[in-house]
Amino acid sequence: MIWLNQLVQGLMLGGYYALLACGLSFMFGVMRIINLAHGSLAVLSAYLLFLLADRYDIHPLLGLVAVVPAMALLGWVLHRLVLERSARAGALLPLLSTFGLATVLDNSMFQVFGADTRSLAPYIDSLSYDSWTLPGGVIVGQLSVLTFVVALALLGGLHLMLARTSLGRRIRAAAHDADTAQLVGVNARSVYAASTAIALTTVAIAGAFLAMRATFDPYTGPQQLIFAFEAVVIGGAGSLWGTLIGGIVLGVAQSLGAQVHSQGFLIAGHTTFLVVLLAREYATGSFRRWLRTLRLRAATP
């Protein structure tokens, strides 16, 4: 029974990872950029929500009304000032510039907010501990379920946006071939800036759930980046639904690992990630072909 419980908890945790990772996956799919400041930006959103809750008594979910547009704007600026410029100078430079940005963000947050560990749990009333009991005695937290549902909604929303809207068409065109897209009147530059803004919208929401379900401090970002990246790669980057699968695989692995050994949570997660990478390279035959389809590719839904 304990294993079933761990499985369900892992599944729920996977929902959070999918939520955290979808912005990273989206940006990679559209622009081939891996934003190493991804986790730090989620923590920034968490701090903004914390400020609103602590100073003005605003419920974190309500606070998102202000923080989401702010983060989207930040995304647009980030693209114009940093990503666009460094992407022009080669594939490796965005990694370097976003790593520098992450260092600046983490340490600035330390400077401004101090070393204290924070959480939004005290500001969401009973949502942080209310739960439902499933048949079989497995208990699931309402917040975990909400996280999972939000992840599904966000992924579904991104999918619909890409598939149905005019912006989605332009994003897909620019992701597929930016130069050709330019020829037929797509302004790749502003499409990319808009994509970064969209990605940071999801990052803002992920930050809210990070802070509601757990604690955070100024240096939480890099660890979150690693989790997000693992989910993205396990699921096959650029494919949005793959990110959901990747998140769940990671969450379940960590949850089962934690049951085996006190250090097992992280070890199992990292090992699963490396095994997937290894399998992707060395698997043979049809299994290999199937794994190949999970390879990094453009965001075609």
Added chain:
Amino acid sequence: MNMPSRSTTVRVTRWTSTSIAAVSLIIAAQLLLALGPLFLSANVVDRLTTLFIYGILALMWNALAGYAGLLSVGQQAFFGLGAYAAVRLADFGVSPYLALLLAAAVVGVLSLPISAFMLKLRGGEFAIGMWVLAELLHLLVNLDNLIQGETGTSLIALQRYAADDRRAYTYWAALATMAVLAWLVFVMLRGKIGTAAQAIRDNEEAAGSVGVRVLASKRLIFVLSAFGCAAAGALWVASSITFQPKTYFSVQWTAYMIFMVLVGGIGTYEGPILGAVLFFTIETLFGATGVVYLIGLGATALLFALLLPRGIWGEVERRLGLQLLPVGYRLSDSAGDSPSTR
């Protein structure tokens, strides 16, 4: 390849009078530094040891990113593993200074199977894949009872030397490691590997299509870099005695390497050395300011990536055609005016 115009003969040279002078000067400086512990104060010797270790890290990260195009955010894996292996070997009874060398060698050998699948990854995947590997190795090292989890342990075996002797030995070990690795990279870059690595960095597919042995060249540089970073980690534990896994496996080390190489000049030979000296100077001056110093480092790296991606030495090379350590080729016409660096 530019065709020479008919009136001039083009000569291909490697050495110029400037570079001959520079290399002689460097050899003289290294010999002088070797005498350091005989006349420098204990504090200066310690600080210089730190500088040499930074130099090793910058050289190794640059070899990987600047020449093989492999940007790793996880070189702390080897730094930490080198320190751990040194502590482990010393605990087995190996003489501590021999343990440092052996530790680096063991990690170098270990990096071979690691390279087998990490090198299949490209770009960002490789970068963060290495980071995950570092995290995993950190956790695994914590499982060793000798280390006592995050509490860490010390390289107790070093206590058998008097403090002054130990300081001098560690200094010499660091200086020798840096000098040997620097000359090794120099010789490698001048040879076939250097040409191959730069071809790979510029365009991997094209390099492969003209017969460059892409994987073999990358693997060689990957293993060299692992060896060098492990040596740096082992030397660090020799100079600071304590081994705390969290400090050694911290991504901070990679942040330092990126800073040094990016500011100095990625993909140039002289750049990382200049970067290490600059980083060392900045740390000495502002290190005590803590967080503000770290914000400054991050911001500087960010600005260099955006505004001056070639780094300081890259700009010097481009504008003045100056190359102190000749790893490339120079074309000059017989009249001898304005040679261009290739």
